[in-house]
Amino acid sequence: MPVFLLPEFIADLQDHADAHFARRVLQKTLRPDGKFRPDAEDHRYEGVEDAWIRYVSRQRTAYRVIYLKYRDNIYLYRAGEHSIEDRLTEPATGAVEAAVPVVEAGPELAAAIAAMPALHTPQASAPLINRFKRNVPSPQVNREIFSRRNLPHKDIWLVAPFIDCDLFAPTAAFGKLLLDQVEDGASVVLITAPPKDKNIDWMENLAERQVTIFVYPRLHTKLYCFIFDENRRYERGLQHGDRYSSLILLGSANLTSPGMALGSGRCNEELCYAVPEDEIDFVEEYVAELMLRGYELPDVRRFLARGQWQKMENEKW
The missing domain is CATH 3.30.870.10 (Endonuclease Chain A)
Structure with a gap:
C-alpha cells in the first residue's frame, strides 16, 4: 500500500526526546521499498474514523503508531507513548492533503525527517480530561x-x-x-x-x-x-x-x-x-x-x- 506521512506524524518524530525514536518507528511501519509493513496485531482505534493502532514496543512507556487507512492508502498520523491514545483527535483540516508521500524508504529516512524543519500545523484542541x-x-x-x-x-x-x-x-x-x-x-x-x-x-x-x-x-x-x-x-x-x-x-x-x-x-x-x-x-x-x-x-x-x-x-x- 502507498504510504503518506501526515504533518502531525513528522512533528512527533522530530519532537521526541529519544534520539532513536524515529528510526524505531519507521522500521516498524515501513519496508525498505517504501511500502507499508503489515502486522497482524494491528487493531482499530475507537474514536477516530478509519484509525488503527500499531505497537512499536511493549515496555511501560510503550511506543505506538496510529495510522489511517483510507481506501488503498496508508496515512501515518501520530507516534508516541501510550498516552498519545488519550488525547487523539481527528486530523486537522487539510492535513491529508498536506501529507508527504513515501517514495522510497531506507536507513536514511529517519535521519532525513529528524533534520527537516519543524512543522507547526494548526490542530484541533484535544478535549480536556477532568483528572x-x-x-x-x-x-x-x-x-x-x-x-x-x-x-x-x-x-x-x-x-x-x-x-x-x-x-x-x-x-x-x-x-x-x-x-x-x-x-x-x-x-x-x-x-x-x-x-x-x-x-x-x-x-x-x-x-x-x-x-x-x-x-x-x-x-x-x-x-x-x-x-x-x-x-x-x-x-x-x-x-x-x-x-x-x-x-x-x-x-x-x-x-x-x-x-x-x-x-x-x-x-x-x-x-x-x-x-x-x-x-x-x-x-x-x-x-x-x-x-x-x-x-x-x-x-x-x-x-x-x-x-x-x-x-x-x-x-x-
Missing part, C-alpha cells in the same frame, strides 16, 4: 481504586500517614482487593507514618500476607499507585487489554473509611488528582526515596521493644 476525583457527591476516589480489582498489576504503592487498620482485614473489601492482588503476583508496598497508638499488630498481619511495610517519620503524603503489568496486557481473559493503564492518585484522602468512602458512615470531602501515566517515572522515583529513607518493619519492632518510639517518630536524617 480530579472527589468523594462528594459521588465516591469517585473509591470507584477509581476498586476499578482495579480484576486487573493485573506489577506494583501497588500505598502512601498515607493516617490509616484505618480495619480496612486491611481479609474480609474487608479493601483488604480483600489487596490480598487478591498479592496472590495474583503484584508487589504491594504500604508506606505510613508511625502509628500514634504504637499498635503494629495489623502491620505484622499484612507482612505475613506478603505486603511490604515501611514507616516514614513526619509523613503527610497521600499517594495511591496501581501500576499495570504490561507483560500481561494481552493474556487470555483480559478483554480490551490495549485500553488499560496505570492509576496514580495524589490528593487529600487518607486510608480511612471516611477518606475512601468505605462503609456506611459519612465520607469526607476529598479531592485527588489522577496523575498522567507518562509521569510515572517521577512518581516511582519519589516512592523509591521514601522506601530508602523509611524504617522497615524489623526496625519498627526494635524501636517498640526498646521503648524508643518517640525517637522513631523524629526524622532519621
Whole structure:
C-alpha cells in the first residue's frame, strides 16, 4: 500500500526526546521499498474514523503508531507513548492533503525527517480530561481504586500517614482487593507514618500476607499507585487489554473509611488528582526515596521493644 506521512506524524518524530525514536518507528511501519509493513496485531482505534493502532514496543512507556487507512492508502498520523491514545483527535483540516508521500524508504529516512524543519500545523484542541476525583457527591476516589480489582498489576504503592487498620482485614473489601492482588503476583508496598497508638499488630498481619511495610517519620503524603503489568496486557481473559493503564492518585484522602468512602458512615470531602501515566517515572522515583529513607518493619519492632518510639517518630536524617 502507498504510504503518506501526515504533518502531525513528522512533528512527533522530530519532537521526541529519544534520539532513536524515529528510526524505531519507521522500521516498524515501513519496508525498505517504501511500502507499508503489515502486522497482524494491528487493531482499530475507537474514536477516530478509519484509525488503527500499531505497537512499536511493549515496555511501560510503550511506543505506538496510529495510522489511517483510507481506501488503498496508508496515512501515518501520530507516534508516541501510550498516552498519545488519550488525547487523539481527528486530523486537522487539510492535513491529508498536506501529507508527504513515501517514495522510497531506507536507513536514511529517519535521519532525513529528524533534520527537516519543524512543522507547526494548526490542530484541533484535544478535549480536556477532568483528572480530579472527589468523594462528594459521588465516591469517585473509591470507584477509581476498586476499578482495579480484576486487573493485573506489577506494583501497588500505598502512601498515607493516617490509616484505618480495619480496612486491611481479609474480609474487608479493601483488604480483600489487596490480598487478591498479592496472590495474583503484584508487589504491594504500604508506606505510613508511625502509628500514634504504637499498635503494629495489623502491620505484622499484612507482612505475613506478603505486603511490604515501611514507616516514614513526619509523613503527610497521600499517594495511591496501581501500576499495570504490561507483560500481561494481552493474556487470555483480559478483554480490551490495549485500553488499560496505570492509576496514580495524589490528593487529600487518607486510608480511612471516611477518606475512601468505605462503609456506611459519612465520607469526607476529598479531592485527588489522577496523575498522567507518562509521569510515572517521577512518581516511582519519589516512592523509591521514601522506601530508602523509611524504617522497615524489623526496625519498627526494635524501636517498640526498646521503648524508643518517640525517637522513631523524629526524622532519621
